[in-house]
Amino acid sequence: MHFLPITEPHPYLNTIQTWYEDSFPVDERRDFADLVTLLPCPDMHLCALLDTPHQLVGFIIYWQWSDILFVEHFAIDPTKRGQQFGQQALEQLVRMAYTYLILEVERPEDELSQRRVRFYERQGFTLNLFDYFQPPYQLGNTPIPMRLMSTPAITNHEDFERFSQLIKTQVYERFYRR
Template sequence: MTFLRITKPHPYLNSIQIWYEGSFPTDERRSFADLVTLLSCPDMHFCALIDTNQLVGFIIYWQWPDALFVEHFAIDPAQRGKQVGQQALAQLLGTDYTYIILEVERPEDELSQRRVRFYERQGFFLNLFDYVQPPYQPGKAAIPMRLMSIPSIANQSDFDTFSELIKKQVYERFYR
């Protein structure tokens, strides 16, 4: 599996846009045009996932000194069930970070419970501290979610520090 970092317009963006917009509700993502304006951000990694010379998905993550935050991750629907997602996460988990963190919907229905179980099988822990995903645009509503991480976040103080980092570096810094 290859992570091809995209830092400027690229032909893969057409397929990725379809998966991005099809996989994440409008309130849980940026407009794709806004996302493309961030490609050159040094701490954001927008990566096409390539397996045997074929685009199979994408991952968007933010890299800071002590944490890696996965903002969005999706696999081509035609490739689901083939362990492509597991392979991509295994490669990401091989990086050297104190914490790897991602947001998930609260496990209140079968689909969100399956998503949480998928990440738990990859080694993530569901942190039970209250968390809301900040809105992608000012004036929009925050969305109740959970953070999952490797390792588990041990206390409220550390959890608050990570929540604030995500809020400031992924969301609020791009408000217009």
């Protein structure tokens, strides 16, 4: 598994856009044109996931700060799911330098969201039970009830609040159009 950083317009972006828009509801993602404007952002990483030097199998968008790596979006080509590409990508992320690796998941209230949580748990993540709401991508929209998963587990509420605030200000509110 190879992570190919995309920091400027690239031919893979057309396929990534399709997977991005098909995999995430409109209120749980940015407009893709807005995402493309963030490519030069030094703390945001959009990576094409390649199985062979030129075989695109997915993408991941993550933010990296001093001790935290936050996965904003992660998807595998629907025709390649079940072939362990997601597991391989997460294994590579886990080997990166950070104190906490954090991602958002829908609350496990139906079979699909429960399966997603179990997938991440098999990769070593813990479902943190503190209340969390994904901030809206557009100013004025409603936050979405979710959960944070992390490795290692976030065990105290102070750290959870600090991480939640960092994500809110650096991933969401920082890019609101006024």
